[in-house]
Amino acid sequence: MSSSHPAAERFRAWFECTTPGCGARYELTDIVYHCRRCGGHDKRAGLLEVKHDLAALKRAHSPQDWKTLFNRRYLRTKWPYGSGVWGKKEWVCPNVDNHNVVSLYEGGTNLFWAERFGKSLGLNDLWIKLCGNSHTGSFKDLGMTVLVSMVKQMIHEGKPIRAVVCASTGDTSASLAAYCAAAGIPAVVLLPKDKVSLPQLIQPLANGALTFALDTDFDGCMSLVNELCRDETLYLANSMNSLRLEGQKTISIEIVQQFDWEEVDWVIVPVGNCGNIHAIGQGFLMMKEMGVIQRLPRLIGAQAAKANPLVQLYRRGFPDEPFRPLKAQTTLANAIQIGDPVNLFKAIRTLQQIPGSLVEEATEDELANAAALADRNGLFTCPHTGVALAVLLKLHARRLFAPDDRIIVISTANGLKFPDFKIQYHASKLQEVQPRYANTPIEVAADLDTIQRELDKRL
Numbered sequence: 357m358s359s360s361h362p363a364a365e366r367f368r369a370w371f372e373c374t375t376p377g378c379g380a381r382y383e384l385t386d387i388v389y390h391c392r393r394c395g396g397h398d399k400r401a402g403l404l405e406v407k408h409d410l411a412a413l414k415r416a417h418s419p420q421d422w423k424t425l426f427n428r429r430y431l432r433t434k435w436p437y438g439s440g441v442w443g444k445k446e447w448v449c450p451n452v453d454n455h456n457v458v459s460l461y462e463g464g465t466n467l468f469w470a471e472r473f474g475k476s477l478g479l480n481d482l483w484i485k486l487c488g489n490s491h492t493g494s495f496k497d498l499g500m501t502v503l504v505s506m507v508k509q510m511i512h513e514g515k516p517i518r519a520v521v522c523a524s525t526g527d528t529s530a531s532l533a534a535y536c537a538a539a540g541i542p543a544v545v546l547l548p549k550d551k552v553s554l555p556q557l558i559q560p561l562a563n564g565a566l567t568f569a570l571d572t573d574f575d576g577c578m579s580l581v582n583e584l585c586r587d588e589t590l591y592l593a594n595s596m597n598s599l600r601l602e603g604q605k606t607i608s609i610e611i612v613q614q615f616d617w618e619e620v621d622w623v624i625v626p627v628g629n630c631g632n633i634h635a636i637g638q639g640f641l642m643m644k645e646m647g648v649i650q651r652l653p654r655l656i657g658a659q660a661a662k663a664n665p666l667v668q669l670y671r672r673g674f675p676d677e678p679f680r681p682l683k684a685q686t687t688l689a690n691a692i693q694i695g696d697p698v699n700l701f702k703a704i705r706t707l708q709q710i711p712g713s714l715v716e717e718a719t720e721d722e723l724a725n726a727a728a729l730a731d732r733n734g735l736f737t738c739p740h741t742g743v744a745l746a747v748l749l750k751l752h753a754r755r756l757f758a759p760d761d762r763i764i765v766i767s768t769a770n771g772l773k774f775p776d777f778k779i780q781y782h783a784s785k786l787q788e789v790q791p792r793y794a795n796t797p798i799e800v801a802a803d804l805d806t807i808q809r810e811l812d813k814r815l
């Protein structure tokens with residue numbers, strides 16, 4: 357291998373229209389979210405995706421050399437390659453100059469071996485990828501570093517961008533606000549009022565973002581952002597901007613890397629706007645194309661039953677017809693309370709490209725109890741991870757998994773961002789939830805004998 361940092365300039369990536377037969381291409385520094393040739397008023401028409409010059413990547417290194425290069429950089433200090441995202445820069449976003457990279461050392465998160473939890477279920481190889489152990493407490497940091505870095509590059513090149521704007525169910529705005537604050541770029545966030553957790557609200561405020569709390573839901577905030585961003589000086593940071601998905605894609609690569617590049621059998625992903633399941637699937641497909649893995653895992657999309665458009669379409673065999681958005685109902689899994697997912701068709705295409713993939717849902721009761729059960733085994737799970745875990749339990753009851761299957765559950769946010777969810781669960785105050793693992797404080801006199809008596813009763 358020639359050097360540990362092959363000049364990224366040798367590689368190219370661009371936006372390409374996803375409409376079959378269109379193929380229009382745009383520079384990654386163009387301010388464009390929908391194809392100018394075929395994108396109409398429908399927000400899903402003419403969505404773009406980032407494409408890489410795979411032939412050049414293959415010529416540059418053998419599969420083994422790519423693995424060695426990624427391993428050599430992983431969690432080390434050489435800027436910006438110690439980041440889990442930028443350590444794979446050539447596969448993610450070769451177009452950005454290193455001095456414009458805005459990185460907060462994202463990725464490199466623990467792959468938790470759920471040994472006790474798994475064994476209690478008869479699953480010997482169950483793992484939870486703790487993507488929420490991250491700078492702002494959710495996996496959104498992985499994509500945001502790529503988007504904000506490209507914005508910095510664009511500003512550097514003279515583009516008149518005044519601010520970066522997003523609609524959010526709570527985690528995107530926290531991430532955008534932090535990365536923009538670190539880079540000195542103004543951020544604007546539109547949140548559904550009273551629908552995000554208190555930590556999720558205070559994060560963008562603390563980072564100085566202009567924060568609008570609006571009397572609507574996520575889908576309502578999203579339409580407003582779409583209108584706002586017709587003004588090109590306001591750059592759109594939602595996941596229809598596929599730059600973010602390139603960063604999210606590294607989740608798959610990092611998981612395989614953490615198993616010393618061994619393949620995995622199943623990956624379970626909580627699904628809202630459908631960007632991440634698509635990105636994670638694309639990460640596996642790219643690794644297979646590049647010869648880094650020989651076999652794909654099966655993907656499982658997990659939705660809250662209260663906001664389940666993908667489940668409904670899956671059950672009808674992904675019919676070829678225009679999509680009629682749902683009105684998402686209130687769910688504890690607020691970050692995936694989306695009835696009108698922008699990346700729906702990308703996700704469907706990816707699920708169809710990966711044989712044996714499936715989609716399942718979880719009720720409020722199922723997601724809250726699954727999260728609490730995982731906590732009993734040493735985790736501290738957010739409600740979205742609860743959705744994925746509930747789907748794991750459900751499919752396991754249907755005997756989908758063999759005891760030695762290697763199963764990865766994607767944990768998308770840190771449980772500490774959702775204190776109300778935890779407190780109310782253990783106080784038996786959640787609607788539609790019968791808590792099976794509630795644990796409440798024992799309030800007795802501060803007296804040694806009393807405490808010893810209580811212990812004798814309970815241990």
Ligand SMILES: *Cc1c(COP(=O)(O)O)cnc(C)c1O
Binds near residue numbers: 630
């Ligand atoms: C964004 C998010 C998701 C869902 O990702 P999508 O790309 O919107 O499907 C799941 N969990 C958490 C915590 C999130 O913030």
Ligand SMILES: [Zn+2]
Binds near residue numbers: 373375379380
């Ligand atoms: Zn097009």
